[in-house]
Amino acid sequence: MTREDLFLAIGEASESRLARSEWTAVSPSQKTQMEGQNMKKTISFKRVIHNVLVAALIVSMLAVTALAAGGFLIFDNPAQMLSAVFGNETGYDISEGSITHLPEGESDMIIVEPTFERVPADETLVKEELEPLVEAVGQSISWYGYTLTVDAHIYDAATGCGLLTYTLENPDGIKPYEVHSDGEIWFPGGEPVYCSQSANNFIIQEKTTDTSLAIACYYQYNAARGGHLELELSQWAAVNNSDSERILEELVAEVKKNVTAEEAYRVVKDGLDEESFAMALETMTEEEIIEQGYVELACDEFNRLYECNDKIVIDLNAQSELKHVALADGAVTVSAIAMRIDGNALNNTKLDSVRIRYTDGSEYVISEDYTLNYTYASWKEADVLTISFNRIIDVEKIAAVIIDGVEYPA
Amino acid sequence: MEDETILDLYFARDERAVVETDRKYGGYCFRLANSILHNDQDAEETVSDTWLRAWNAIPPQRPNVFRMFLAKITRNLAFTRWRSQSAEKRGGGEMELVLEELAGCIAASGSVDDRLKVKELARTIRAFLDTLPDREQDIFLRRYFFVEESETIAKRYGMKPAAVLRSLSRTRAKLKTYLQKEGYAV
Structure with missing residues (x-):
């Protein structure tokens, strides 16, 4: 293998993953998409804007407080929680959608608000199918005035999808956030809560106040990222990203008082592999390397001051499976809250239009044109698409799944 | 259109x-x-x-x-x-720098046995990318697919250039380990 081979191999990354990298830090997660991409491709591009920390791996159980087992905080009981987050009384239940074209020359982007509609949660399904799998978590961590409490959790191993509810509290108020038309929430000043698995967060409006934000987090499990779910308070709980540059500058000034140029130089040299440092010598002056060393030390100090060492860890039970059906010789798996589609097995890696037809002839349009009736979707292993529904469905009433016009009967 | x-x-x-x-x-x-x-x-x-x-x-x-x-x-x-x-x-150019960086992930010289097909390696690379957090994947692809300079990547994601360099260095080290585990000579 040569370096050229490796460069060419990187060129074979999936198109959806490459396209996702073009999103900037200031773009809302799924509502900004690249011009010309078919709306259906937003399935590929929905993601949470995570901060770029590498959190300390020290888990301090002393700071992780466990509340009384069996108690639900946000809702009175599991059934109420499920009906609320999967039902049609979230406050963000229906939208006609819209498309906004940015002025020519400003960028290549268009802003798309999708069409969607939520439906009531079937009480029988809630009680008989989902409620038995709901677990009370009841763990909290605190950092810079914020308290993160993970309340309840449900995980479906059949599709690798789950939901958890949590609150983010601060007696001095929650930092500014924005809510999209479907209830997805994001923080322009940096996400204060980090989830180790890919996820989208939705506001639980009826349970939110000025000092307590209630969230429904739809996540999708990726084994490559570890066998459990971790939630942490990020550095953006402590500072706004708009202040980070000023703070860093102040820290650099402080570091320069206490660290010699030689020590700063060594920081860079020791922090890079041999080839990288050799390249740095070719492209940077000694003064620039020293300056970078000061910046790196300041970054370390920044992380020490503002990164929370505690985390809430939830083991994902591989036995926790909702009733599900397999179609298309196992290429499609559908449970009450999610579905998984193996594009390779279907010889179809576009997966633009996805619908479920029920036995009574009605349909659940998950994704078609500008209609997006789901909370989160992601690609794994390049061509496996997982979709978290915005409702609960009865898998026994599925007649067929229709993908890009091809019908796969149950 | x-x-x-x-x-x-x-x-x-x-x-x-x-x-x-x-x-x-x-x-x-x-x-x-x-x-x-x-x-x-x-x-x-x-x-x-x-x-x-x-x-x-x-x-x-x-x-x-x-x-x-x-x-x-x-x-x-x-x-x-x-x-x-x-x-x-x-000339100097960013392309040469990118290749120099990637060279650190593989054997200095490959034997005939090490000359694996790009397609097979591509599958390995895709699997490797899947192990990375989203943002680390993005940074890696901006650098090694799109050949963007670290300053450009930093601006794109609202990061400091030093943080981009550290992310890339860390990812390359992970890639080297991953390729070793997959049986590639590094």
């Missing part, structure tokens, strides 16, 4: 497909080619070659993400052109 409409023109063998592709993605592909070639004329020629390749590929292909389909063609063509250039013409 929407991508689907442009693709319909390709399928109809209507030459307006190329015109519309150039109008919509000409600048984008030019910037990508130029990031590799650092030469306007070479980059323009690469873009023209991209349209020809696309015309010949569609149909039967109907790209999943048209923009990235074109980006892949442009990148490959630009890289092939870059390799064929003399060392003097290549």
Whole structure:
């Protein structure tokens, strides 16, 4: 293998993953998409804007407080929680959608608000199918005035999808956030809560106040990222990203008082592999390397001051499976809250239009044109698409799944 | 014009497909080619070659993400052109730096047995990317697919350049370990 081979191999990354990298830090997660991409491709591009920390791996159980087992905080009981987050009384239940074209020359982007509609949660399904799998978590961590409490959790191993509810509290108020038309929430000043698995967060409006934000987090499990779910308070709980540059500058000034140029130089040299440092010598002056060393030390100090060492860890039970059906010789798996589609097995890696037809002839349009009736979707292993529904469905009433016009009967 | 409409023109063998592709993605592909070639004329020629390749590929292909389909063609063509250039013409350039960085992930010289097909390696790389957090994946691809400078990547994601460099260094170390575990000689 040569370096050229490796460069060419990187060129074979999936198109959806490459396209996702073009999103900037200031773009809302799924509502900004690249011009010309078919709306259906937003399935590929929905993601949470995570901060770029590498959190300390020290888990301090002393700071992780466990509340009384069996108690639900946000809702009175599991059934109420499920009906609320999967039902049609979230406050963000229906939208006609819209498309906004940015002025020519400003960028290549268009802003798309999708069409969607939520439906009531079937009480029988809630009680008989989902409620038995709901677990009370009841763990909290605190950092810079914020308290993160993970309340309840449900995980479906059949599709690798789950939901958890949590609150983010601060007696001095929650930092500014924005809510999209479907209830997805994001923080322009940096996400204060980090989830180790890919996820989208939705506001639980009826349970939110000025000092307590209630969230429904739809996540999708990726084994490559570890066998459990971790939630942490990020550095953006402590500072706004708009202040980070000023703070860093102040820290650099402080570091320069206490660290010699030689020590700063060594920081860079020791922090890079041999080839990288050799390249740095070719492209940077000694003064620039020293300056970078000061910046790196300041970054370390920044992380020490503002990164929370505690985390809430939830083991994902591989036995926790909702009733599900397999179609298309196992290429499609559908449970009450999610579905998984193996594009390779279907010889179809576009997966633009996805619908479920029920036995009574009605349909659940998950994704078609500008209609997006789901909370989160992601690609794994390049061509496996997982979709978290915005409702609960009865898998026994599925007649067929229709993908890009091809019908796969149950 | 929407991508689907442009693709319909390709399928109809209507030459307006190329015109519309150039109008919509000409600048984008030019910037990508130029990031590799650092030469306007070479980059323009690469873009023209991209349209020809696309015309010949569609149909039967109907790209999943048209923009990235074109980006892949442009990148490959630009890289092939870059390799064929003399060392003097290549100059310093970002491409050489990118390859030097990637060289750290593999054996200094490969034996015949180590000359694995790109496709097989590509599958490994895709699996490796899946182990990374989203943002680390993005940074890696901006650097090693799009050949962007670290300052550009930093601006894109609202990061400090030093943080980008550290992320890349860390990811390359992970890649080296991953390739070793997959049986590649590093």
